[in-house]
Amino acid sequence: MNVQIQERSAPAAGRQGKGFVQVIDVVKKFGDAVALNHVSLTIEKNELFALLGSSGCGKSTLLRILAGFETATEGKILIDGEDLARVPPYHRPVNMMFQSYALFPHMTVERNVGFGLRQEGVPKNEIAERVNEALDLVQMRRFAQRKPHQLSGGQQQRVALARSLVKRPKLLLLDEPMSALDKKIRQQTQFELMNILNKVGVTCVMVTHDQEEAMTMADRLAVMSEGEVVQIGGPTEVYEYPNSRFSAEFIGSTNLFDGVVVEDEPDHVYVEAPGLPARLYINHGITGPLGMNVSVSVRPERVLLSRAKPQQPYNWVQGAVKDVAYMGSYALYRVELGNGRMVTANVAGLVLSQGEAPSYGDEVFVSWSESSGVVLTK
Amino acid sequence: MKTLILRWLPNGRRTVIGIPFTFLLLFFLVPFILVVTISFSQQQLGVPPYTPLTTLKDDVYSIALNIGHYKFLLQDDLYFATYISSLQIALVSTLLCLLIGFPIAYYIARASESVRGTLMMMVMLPFWTSFLIRVYAWIGILKNDGFLNQFLMWLGLISAPLRIYHTNWGVYIGMVYSYLPFMIMPLYAHLVKMDLTLLEAAYDLGSKPWRAFIEVTLPLSKNGIIAGSLLVFIPAVGEYVIPELLGGSDTLMIGRVMWDEFFNNVDWPMASAVTCAMVLLLLVPMALFQHYQTKVLEESKR
Ligand SMILES: Nc1ncnc2c1ncn2[C@@H]1O[C@H](COP(=O)(O)OP(=O)(O)O)[C@@H](O)[C@H]1O
Numbered sequence: 001m002n003v004q005i006q007e008r009s010a011p012a013a014g015r016q017g018k019g020f021v022q023v024i025d026v027v028k029k030f031g032d033a034v035a036l037n038h039v040s041l042t043i044e045k046n047e048l049f050a051l052l053g054s055s056g057c058g059k060s061t062l063l064r065i066l067a068g069f070e071t072a073t074e075g076k077i078l079i080d081g082e083d084l085a086r087v088p089p090y091h092r093p094v095n096m097m098f099q100s101y102a103l104f105p106h107m108t109v110e111r112n113v114g115f116g117l118r119q120e121g122v123p124k125n126e127i128a129e130r131v132n133e134a135l136d137l138v139q140m141r142r143f144a145q146r147k148p149h150q151l152s153g154g155q156q157q158r159v160a161l162a163r164s165l166v167k168r169p170k171l172l173l174l175d176e177p178m179s180a181l182d183k184k185i186r187q188q189t190q191f192e193l194m195n196i197l198n199k200v201g202v203t204c205v206m207v208t209h210d211q212e213e214a215m216t217m218a219d220r221l222a223v224m225s226e227g228e229v230v231q232i233g234g235p236t237e238v239y240e241y242p243n244s245r246f247s248a249e250f251i252g253s254t255n256l257f258d259g260v261v262v263e264d265e266p267d268h269v270y271v272e273a274p275g276l277p278a279r280l281y282i283n284h285g286i287t288g289p290l291g292m293n294v295s296v297s298v299r300p301e302r303v304l305l306s307r308a309k310p311q312q313p314y315n316w317v318q319g320a321v322k323d324v325a326y327m328g329s330y331a332l333y334r335v336e337l338g339n340g341r342m343v344t345a346n347v348a349g350l351v352l353s354q355g356e357a358p359s360y361g362d363e364v365f366v367s368w369s370e371s372s373g374v375v376l377t378k
Numbered sequence: 379m380k381t382l383i384l385r386w387l388p389n390g391r392r393t394v395i396g397i398p399f400t401f402l403l404l405f406f407l408v409p410f411i412l413v414v415t416i417s418f419s420q421q422q423l424g425v426p427p428y429t430p431l432t433t434l435k436d437d438v439y440s441i442a443l444n445i446g447h448y449k450f451l452l453q454d455d456l457y458f459a460t461y462i463s464s465l466q467i468a469l470v471s472t473l474l475c476l477l478i479g480f481p482i483a484y485y486i487a488r489a490s491e492s493v494r495g496t497l498m499m500m501v502m503l504p505f506w507t508s509f510l511i512r513v514y515a516w517i518g519i520l521k522n523d524g525f526l527n528q529f530l531m532w533l534g535l536i537s538a539p540l541r542i543y544h545t546n547w548g549v550y551i552g553m554v555y556s557y558l559p560f561m562i563m564p565l566y567a568h569l570v571k572m573d574l575t576l577l578e579a580a581y582d583l584g585s586k587p588w589r590a591f592i593e594v595t596l597p598l599s600k601n602g603i604i605a606g607s608l609l610v611f612i613p614a615v616g617e618y619v620i621p622e623l624l625g626g627s628d629t630l631m632i633g634r635v636m637w638d639e640f641f642n643n644v645d646w647p648m649a650s651a652v653t654c655a656m657v658l659l660l661l662v663p664m665a666l667f668q669h670y671q672t673k674v675l676e677e678s679k680r
């Protein structure tokens with residue numbers, strides 16, 4: 001566990017080589033407003049990297065800087081070692097799939113996809129060949145002669161993808177690729193998109209505000225907030241070991257307990273949280289002085305509900321069931337503690353079917369193991 | 379039975395279509411039919427200055443269609459030359475309006491939202507003064523000792539005044555000046571609603587700005603170009619005031635011929651025949667445009 005914690009604090013080191021795409025200390029200001037505040041990222045070749053954050057945090061701005069539609073106020077962008085600062089969008093080895101797809105309404109699917117190749121002066125027969133290849137890849141060859149308005153949203157998206165892949169860019173940018181689709185077909189489309197991207201092997205930066213989408217699709221992701229990168233890591237890493245309150249709350253849902261560190265050893269920490277009957281015990285050390293204010297994050301699925309008082313002398317609270325929401329495979333319990341705070345717990349379907357599940361109003365104990373909590377210092 | 383009665387009662391749909399329909403019938407079709415009838419009659423002295431088409435004599439009701447004026451139209455070179463010259467002047471004026479109007483409309487459409495309204499207001503500002511007065515004002519500018527020549531001579535660019543007033547150049551200047559707003563308005567309407575991410579997409583795919591303009595902006599403003607061109611071309615063909623005031627005696631335009639026939643020769647039938655021929659001439663491009671529009675509409679429905 002300790003090893004993983006160490007890795008979390010320096011995610012850029014181990015797995016990464018030189019970095020195929022390097023965003024170095026980029027600042028972007030619109031007048032006085034700072035949209036990006038010293039952002040640095042390294043993206044590996046053939047990696048699907050997601051920029052995740054709520055609306056207005058600067059994701060699109062970073063994507064548009066990569067595409068060349070905006071210029072960074074400060075900082076550098078390197079792709080395959082080449083500095084792109086002075087390269088206009090039409091000379092960049094970068095293609096983008098727009099949020100609205102931006103298909104040319106006056107051109108057929110075929111001419112849309114071939115547009116980029118025609119700009120390069122590729123010979124006609126080669127254009128036809130590559131367009132067909134790209135349309136085959138997204139299974140849209142049958143619709144080659146249609147105009148964009150004659151296609152459904154999902155079909156338009158695939159044409160847009162084919163158009164941005166046909167030039168074989170070094171870097172593919174996806175701006176909110178699923179946002180214009182119905183919720184129903186979104187999940188299936190996510191997998192299709194991943195398959196296609198894996199097949200062609202392209203380095204890809206995707207922008208999304210949907211954490212599930214980022215978790216499903218991305219190899220690694222950057223959590224952004226107010227123009228800054230909060231955390232970078234693989235989906236599991238960011239979910240299991242958030243490095244800040246923002247990450248913990250933005251990715252999934254969590255229970256946060258605020259307290260102060262009262263004992264800090266290399267192999268464990270005790271945190272005393274005011275208003276809780278027991279101390280919090282976490283089986284890893286942290287870097288920070290005693291008495292430091294921290295939060296402890298416990299994921300709802302790591303929490304156990306019981307009628308009897310738990311054996312362990314730490315990591316438990318007591319409360320009354322306020323809300324039960326059956327979600328099919330699990331139920332979401334909301335337990336109100338004595339001090340009015342709420343704790344959320346996921347109870348698996350199996351436990352529910354055994355007939356001993358607590359119901360509304362019951363007094364219950366909420367507990368979790370020593371490896372379930374994560375100490376957050378930011 | 380009940381449905382039969384209901385069918386003849388006014389309903390919303392019929393009223394909405396009916397009002398403009400009646401208006402067009404009364405104020406466009408009826409006068410036009412009158413003009414057509416006059417064109418088939420003969421000139422006479424008196425009131426009205428043309429003979430009736432139908433006569434009732436000895437219980438014989440006869441209709442006499444005099445096609446002499448149309449024959450004359452086809453035979454006389456002057457009329458033919460006038461038509462050609464009218465079309466040519468209108469066409470050149472339309473092209474000039476397009477060349478000058480497109481950059482203006484483009485600039486206004488891409489200006490920041492707060493100044494767009496003001497700029498369009500300035501385009502339409504001339505409509506606040508009488509058309510006649512504005513064309514008169516151009517005489518003061520264009521004539522040999524007018525503002526333009528004085529200014530150019532003061533600059534030292536020319537030593538003798540340019541002869542613009544009373545030439546076709548004067549007509550072109552007047553036409554472009556008068557009809558430019560009609561070109562700018564539909565162009566602006568199309569350019570301003572264009573999705574600018576399409577241009578970004580074009581740049582992203584390797585298109586240099588001028589090529590993106592030709593391959594994306596221009597095709598997407600095609601309908602605006604067609605609408606603007608028709609709005610300029612059609613009134614320009616029949617224009618009377620501008621060639622009369624700014625043109626020379628050798629500036630041949632249908633509007634002037636009509637005027638001469640009506641008021642100088644008091645030959646209403648001939649004037650009507652000229653008018654009918656002009657309408658026919660204009661109907662052709664109009665019909666083509668209509669045909670094209672319905673095709674586009676059907677295509678987008680499919
Ligand atoms: N062209 C612009 N002019 C001024 N401010 C902008 C512009 N583009 C973005 N911003 C501001 O920069 C911030 C980040 O925007 P954006 O990158 O679009 O956010 P996101 O895509 O994460 O929702 C926002 O506060 C936004 O208002």
Ligand SMILES: [Mg+2]
Nearest residue numbers: 056059060061
């Ligand atoms: Mg955005």
